[in-house]
Amino acid sequence: MKYHRINKDLFINNRKRYTEQMESNALAIFNSNDIYPISADSTMPFQQHRDIFHLSGVDQEESVLVLFPDCKNEAHREILFLRETNEHIAVWEGEKLTKDAAFEVSGIKTVYWLSQMDNILNTLLAEADKIYINTNEHLRANTEVETREDRFTKKLLAKYPAHQVRKSAPIMHRIRSIKHxxxxxxxxxxxxxxxxxxxxxxxxxxxxxxxxxxxxxxxxxxxxxxxxxxxxxxxxxxxxxxxxxxxxxxxxxxxxxxxxxxxxxxxxxxxxxxxxxxxxxxxxxxxxxxxxxxxxxxxxxxxxxxxxxxxxxxxxxxxxxxxxxxxxxxxxxxxxxxxxxxxxxxxxxxxxxxxxxxxxxxxxxxxxxxxxxxxxxxxxxxxxxxxxxxxxxxxxxxxxxxxxxxxxxxxxxxxxxxxxxxxxxxxxxx
The missing domain is CATH 3.90.230.10 (Creatinase/methionine aminopeptidase superfamily)
Incomplete structure (x- = not known):
């Protein structure tokens, strides 16, 4: 990133403001944006979804934030799932976040690779009663293109139909409107x-x-x-x-x-x-x-x-x-x-x-x-x-x-x- 690293206390504070407004025994999930294709092998420059950035500071594709403040396992009350990096990715695409670097950016101690997410979510959702999904409810939103968040939500609700569904948007609109x-x-x-x-x-x-x-x-x-x-x-x-x-x-x-x-x-x-x-x-x-x-x-x-x-x-x-x-x-x-x-x-x-x-x-x-x-x-x-x-x-x-x-x-x-x-x-x- 061109910009100087942001103090992770901002994102710690933002997560606290969000979780304070969640209902009891509920889990919230936030996804990064896609890298959007143009044609052939060309893509648009990556732009992070503003909500996951606001809550974590993670400015990287294929990242997922899970918040479960009432989880009995304290280590799973805040989780980041990241795309696993390796030497090949570093050579072809550049440096990606390691688990240690993700903590320095976000203040989140528990970081897993994305390949582990399905199994861990199964465990968490067996304990949670409610799921907060992150839909785009901006008054001027153009929602013709299906986002990574949309695809994930569709899959999530199909797999866990017995959970109560809540919306993150009202909370995000409230906390993002008051600037730190x-x-x-x-x-x-x-x-x-x-x-x-x-x-x-x-x-x-x-x-x-x-x-x-x-x-x-x-x-x-x-x-x-x-x-x-x-x-x-x-x-x-x-x-x-x-x-x-x-x-x-x-x-x-x-x-x-x-x-x-x-x-x-x-x-x-x-x-x-x-x-x-x-x-x-x-x-x-x-x-x-x-x-x-x-x-x-x-x-x-x-x-x-x-x-x-x-x-x-x-x-x-x-x-x-x-x-x-x-x-x-x-x-x-x-x-x-x-x-x-x-x-x-x-x-x-x-x-x-x-x-x-x-x-x-x-x-x-x-x-x-x-x-x-x-x-x-x-x-x-x-x-x-x-x-x-x-x-x-x-x-x-x-x-x-x-x-x-x-x-x-x-x-x-x-x-x-x-x-x-x-x-x-x-x-x-x-």
Whole structure:
């Protein structure tokens, strides 16, 4: 791994938080992701399942975590099953975790090879009454592809039909949404790497540069700072392209007078950052571009003030919508007649600001969390209002990552990344 080793106390703490919420005499199982094939003998780069990583720190394929806090055999209350390594694997694929190394990473003392798992599970499940399975219950999950976790769960429930089944997802959504101080440090590192990439761009962007060249500059800076690369597919959208919310082609020339909407950020140690900035190709905003930019920045600053403990996300998004509505009226994009005649299910402001303002962020860019419970201190959210005006070939979005505090305004993990229009112009013309 490119990243520095994470203190195993984080994973010990995470497992404790998880098992405290399990029912009695229950066993929970978590699987690594597959290495996904492309064609022939080609594969996608491995990405670890975030739940097993959160609970163990193991960042390796073919790994399984078993938690059984009430097991009579204390040695079997936490077990890691790993792919057995050997000299041949070391030569062809590189070093894999040994049992000793797995303990140093995870703090789990009992480590077996994967070939032993069936027999040991038989013994454990003869004692347990309930099984926690790990299904993907993210609200935006695309579940068309069967995962390693899915296959394992199907086989497990067929073999042990008499056990009561419980879901890990509600527990994982709860514990992953409140970030440990070590996690916040890792997310801050991801944001700091993103800052380096963005500052690199401000002296690089000029008329005639291509969107993919901007993407390449970022990737260079991210990887040289121990990131695997982008936390999500990068959006480098110049001019009219900014009105496509998930524009990822990044294949157009950046032209004088246009604004580039950048939604680009680094990962670090599997933790995501998520940045949006809008910068003028020529180094200075036009009067109209600046007017729209300042409106978006105003909405963002006001929205941040609402990210405090006790806030319900549904109420938050409604309130931000009203703030945006006022700005769009001032910009002449909607009027009082539009507001009077609007569909309450799709307010007038949605014509120019059609997405949500905030989402959870952490191990996933769109991280898991409890949307129907009040915000709590330690949660981390994006704040990303935008205004999109196709008829003007202009789209502006501004986004930072914010840690909810017990008292007062949230802490901005991206507070050092330039966002004020004057600072961006100054740096681009230095």
């Amino acid at each position: 101080p070590v996690e916040l440090e890792l997310m801050q590192t991801a944001c700091n790497i993103t800052e380096k990439g963005f500052r690199r761009l401000l002296s690089f962007i000029q008329p005639g540069v291509w969107e993919y060249e901007i993407e390449a500059e970022l990737l260079h800076e991210f990887i040289r700072n121990r990131s695997k690369g982008f936390a999500y597919t990068p959006i480098v959208a110049s001019g009219p392209n900014a009105n496509v919310l998930h524009y990822i082609e990044n294949n157009q020339e950046c032209k004088a007078g246009d604004v580039i909407l950048l939604d680009v950020a680094a990962e670090y140690a599997n933790y995501a950052s998520d940045l949006s900035r809008s910068v003028p190709v020529s180094g200075r905003f036009t009067a109209r571009q600046r007017q729209v930019y300042d409106a978006v920045l105003h909405v963002k600053k006001e929205a941040e003030k609402l990210l405090v403990p006790g806030t319900m996300m549904a109420d938050y998004h409604k309130e931000v919508g009203l703030i945006m509505q006022d700005q769009l009226v001032q910009l002449g994009l909607i009027d009082q007649t539009d507001i009077k005649n609007q569909d309450p299910a799709w307010p007038a402001y949605k014509k120019y600001f059609m997405h949500g303002t905030s989402h959870f962020i952490g191990l996933d860019t769109h991280d898991v969390g409890l949307w129907n419970e009040p915000i709590k201190a330690g949660m981390v959210f994006t704040c990303e209002p935008g205004i999109y005006i196709p008829q003007e070939g202009l789209g502006i979005r501004l986004e930072d990552n914010l840690v909810v505090q017990e008292n007062g305004a949230p802490f901005n993990l991206m507070k050092n990344i330039p966002i004020e229009a004057e600072e961006i112009e100054t740096l681009m013309n230095a």
